Amino acid sequence: DVKVTQSSRYLVKRTGEKVFLECVQDMDHENMFWYRQDPGLGLRLIYFSYDVKMKEKGDIPEGYSVSREKKERFSLILESASTNQTSMYLCATEPGTASYNEQFFGPGTRLTVL
Amino acid sequence: AQTVTQSQPEMSVQEAETVTLSCTYDTSESNYYLFWYKQPPSRQMILVIRQEAYKQQNATENRFSVNFQKAAKSFSLKISDSQLGDTAMYFCAFITSGTYKYIFGTGTRLKVLA
Numbered sequence: 001d002v003k004v005t006q007s008s009r010y011l012v013k014r015t016g017e018k019v020f021l022e023c024v025q026d027m028d029h030e031n032m033f034w035y036r037q038d039p040g041l042g043l044r045l046i047y048f049s050y051d052v053k054m055k056e057k058g059d060i061p062e063g064y065s066v067s068r069e070k071k072e073r074f075s076l077i078l079e080s081a082s083t084n085q086t087s088m089y090l091c092a093t094e095p096g097t098a099s100y101n102e103q104f105f106g107p108g109t110r111l112t113v114l
Numbered sequence: 115a116q117t118v119t120q121s122q123p124e125m126s127v128q129e130a131e132t133v134t135l136s137c138t139y140d141t142s143e144s145n146y147y148l149f150w151y152k153q154p155p156s157r158q159m160i161l162v163i164r165q166e167a168y169k170q171q172n173a174t175e176n177r178f179s180v181n182f183q184k185a186a187k188s189f190s191l192k193i194s195d196s197q198l199g200d201t202a203m204y205f206c207a208f209i210t211s212g213t214y215k216y217i218f219g220t221g222t223r224l225k226v227l228a
Contacts, residue, residue: 031214033216042205043207045215045216048215102149102161103151103161103216105151106158107157107158108158
């Protein structure tokens, strides 16, 4: 089974702090994604990575950056957390074969910024 | 812009009954893929069913089936013999071939009543 893990289920941070959310997958998938999930807004893409050190901005990249130094690990960084970044963050992977079979999701990190 | 609309924020159904969740989308592309994902309470999002736009036959997975109307850009999910374990948030999504960006709807929260 594909396993996608996220470093924390729940996280509480203060405004202005630098926050790291980590995602690790064990299936050698090429593509990795970071989404933000908010009630009534569905899932919105923050960043996408299709290879090590390669990244593309999604729909809402402002205030976020990403890092992918190794194929299995994709990190989301909030440079200076703000209260409007309080949300559920989901990591997802897919093989990258362009067959669009399925995305595999992590359990999510619920981040609260005070 | 490409969009996905799920017009039913919440639904409920009696156990063993049938329920249909609606989804409409908008794209000018002809080659794309459609998905229904399920997110149970406090659990990871998983794929329910997938449909390739070039296939006319509606996809089926056990108790889950879709009604894909390409001309109407409609992709509804039918759940037969509803079970308590079907209680979840359901997201409709699509992606056009050659891109990396999945477009998600806002979700329908389904509650199966005993």
